Amino acid sequence: AQSVTQLGSHVSVSEGALVLLRCNYSSSVPPYLFWYVQYPNQGLQLLLKYTSAATLVKGINGFEAEFKKSETSFHLTKPSAHMSDAAEYFCAVTDRNYQLIWGAGTKLIIKP
């Protein structure tokens, strides 16, 4: 069965530093991959998605992610963290029925 692993339940970076949130999936077939952001007491906002086009995907708010099939990874990065990036981030992949399989989430903490 498909699964998603997000390394690190909490990631803390200084404002202006590189953000790296890790996501690995298990699948022999390249799935569709997503990163969502959730601010406290709010729903989910799509940051970016991979749908078998370019392996480097650019999303909103300066985030991007690279699909690496050989590593079964889809890590999320942002060159320079901003205080407003503090939130919970979820990686998700589709299963064969196009339902979303979710990672456990990573809370991004930005230090001033």
Next chain:
Amino acid sequence: GAVVSQHPSWVICKSGTSVKIECRSLDFQATTMFWYRQFPKQSLMLMATSNEGSKATYEQGVEKDKFLINHASLTLSTLTVTSAHPEDSSFYICSARDQAGGLYEQYFGPGTRLTVT
């Protein structure tokens, strides 16, 4: 485009009462809608998948008689928590799949915070 709304955004109810949560796709037709539950500091748990005009498909462990789902139109799905108890308190999120779009993409509502006292 692709906006999904939920109503109410938060609700407090007494134990034993029922609560209905609405999920609407505002600018597209959704043949399929999904209901998720999210516990504090946890990921989303899929509760059920509803297709317009047919019975919902519930995930293992979700009580279908307690969480009634109705998807009567292409723009509206409802989740009714019957005889709510404090353990039903949670954040409920719906999502919708655009009939005209790809099968892989879901659009999420803002969520409903349910507190049962």
